[in-house]
Amino acid sequence: MERKLNALLESCTSGGCGAKISPGTLSQLLTGLPVLRDDNLLVGYGSSDDAAVYRLDDRRSLVMTVDFFPPMVDDARIFGKIAAANALSDVYAMGGRPLTALNLVCFPQAMDTAVLKEILVGGAEKVMEAGAVLSGGHSIYDKEPKYGLSVTGIVDTDKIIRNDTPRVSDKLILTKPLGVGIIMAALRGEAASMEAVRKATASMERLNKYAAEKMAGHSVSACTDVTGFGLLAHALEMAGDAVSVVVYPDELPYFDEAYRYAGEYLLTAAGQRNRNHLAGKADVERLPFALQELMFDPQTSGGLLISVAAGEAEDLLSAIRADDPSAQIIGEIAERDKDIILFR
CATH class of the missing domain: 3.30.1330.10 (PurM-like, N-terminal domain)
Structure with missing residues (x-):
C-alpha cells in the first residue's frame, strides 16, 4: 500500500x-x-x-x-x-x-x-x-x-430506474463480489493478507459507471447498489411490498479470503445489525455460517444489484463482465411469499 x-x-x-x-x-x-x-x-x-x-x-x-x-x-x-x-x-x-x-x-x-x-x-x-x-x-x-x-x-x-420496481420472473445480476467489509475488519485486526486487501480495495475503487452503461438497451426493471446494509437488506428493499427475492447461494460471487475470515469469526458490528434487521424475513440457518455473514456483510462501494428480463440476463451479464469479471446471476424475482427473501 x-x-x-x-x-x-x-x-x-x-x-x-x-x-x-x-x-x-x-x-x-x-x-x-x-x-x-x-x-x-x-x-x-x-x-x-x-x-x-x-x-x-x-x-x-x-x-x-x-x-x-x-x-x-x-x-x-x-x-x-x-x-x-x-x-x-x-x-x-x-x-x-x-x-x-x-x-x-x-x-x-x-x-x-x-x-x-x-x-x-x-x-x-x-x-x-x-x-x-x-x-x-x-x-x-x-x-x-x-x-x-x-x-x-x-x-x-x-x-429513471427505481430500486423497488422489479418484475416477477426477472433475473438478478450482482456486479461485484461480496466480502469487502469482512476483509477490512480483518485488516483492522491485523489478520488480513495484503493480497486480500489489494483485491478488496481494487473492487471498492472501481466505478459502477461501466456496469450501469451496459444496462442501456436492456429491459431493466429495478436496480440498487449494495452498500452498508448488505446484500440481503438491499434485496429486501428491492422486494418492497409486492414481490419476493429468490437468492441462489451457490452462485454468489465473493472473495475467498472473506469467506475464510468469516469462518474464523472476523466479523463486523454492522453485519450483526443487518442480521438483526433481517430476522423473520430471511431464513438463512440452513446455509453455511460464513456464507450467511457474506450476505449480511456491509459493502463499501459495492456492486449493482440489477433486475433484468430473464431472456436478456445472459447478454447483459456477458457485457458487464468485460469490466466486472466477477459479475454473476445470483437470483430471480418471484411472486410474493410469506418469506420475503428465499433461497434456492
Whole structure:
C-alpha cells in the first residue's frame, strides 16, 4: 500500500459503509418527518431508494445524493477514491449520469493536512473518471476524519430506474463480489493478507459507471447498489411490498479470503445489525455460517444489484463482465411469499 502518510485506521472506530446507522433504526427515524408536497419530486425520502430525483422539465430530471464515511484503509488517496466511487454509485443505480460533485470533509485539527490533500486528490481522480466536475465543497474540524461527496446527476425522466420496481420472473445480476467489509475488519485486526486487501480495495475503487452503461438497451426493471446494509437488506428493499427475492447461494460471487475470515469469526458490528434487521424475513440457518455473514456483510462501494428480463440476463451479464469479471446471476424475482427473501 503506497503513499502511507498516517495511520488513518487508528484515528477512527469504524470505517466505510459499516459506519452507517442500521436500516431498522433509520426507518424509525424517518417515520413521522414532515412531508413536503411537490409534484416535481419524483423520488424522495418516503421510499428507500438510492437518490432523490427532481423533475426539471418534460424530458429531464436531476438525480441528487450525498454519501460520506470514515476511512477503511490507511492509504489516504485510496480512501479518497473509494469514498468518491461510493458516492457516485447512487446516481448510476438510478440510471443517471453524474454532472457535478461537492467535497464533504471532516478532519482532525491535529492531523497532518498532507493526508487530507491526498484524500482530496483521490476523490478528484474518481470524479474526473466519472466525467463529472468537482465544483466545491465544505469542510469542518472533527475528532475523526470523514470524506465523501454530494453528487448531482441527470437522467431522462422516462428512464429513471427505481430500486423497488422489479418484475416477477426477472433475473438478478450482482456486479461485484461480496466480502469487502469482512476483509477490512480483518485488516483492522491485523489478520488480513495484503493480497486480500489489494483485491478488496481494487473492487471498492472501481466505478459502477461501466456496469450501469451496459444496462442501456436492456429491459431493466429495478436496480440498487449494495452498500452498508448488505446484500440481503438491499434485496429486501428491492422486494418492497409486492414481490419476493429468490437468492441462489451457490452462485454468489465473493472473495475467498472473506469467506475464510468469516469462518474464523472476523466479523463486523454492522453485519450483526443487518442480521438483526433481517430476522423473520430471511431464513438463512440452513446455509453455511460464513456464507450467511457474506450476505449480511456491509459493502463499501459495492456492486449493482440489477433486475433484468430473464431472456436478456445472459447478454447483459456477458457485457458487464468485460469490466466486472466477477459479475454473476445470483437470483430471480418471484411472486410474493410469506418469506420475503428465499433461497434456492
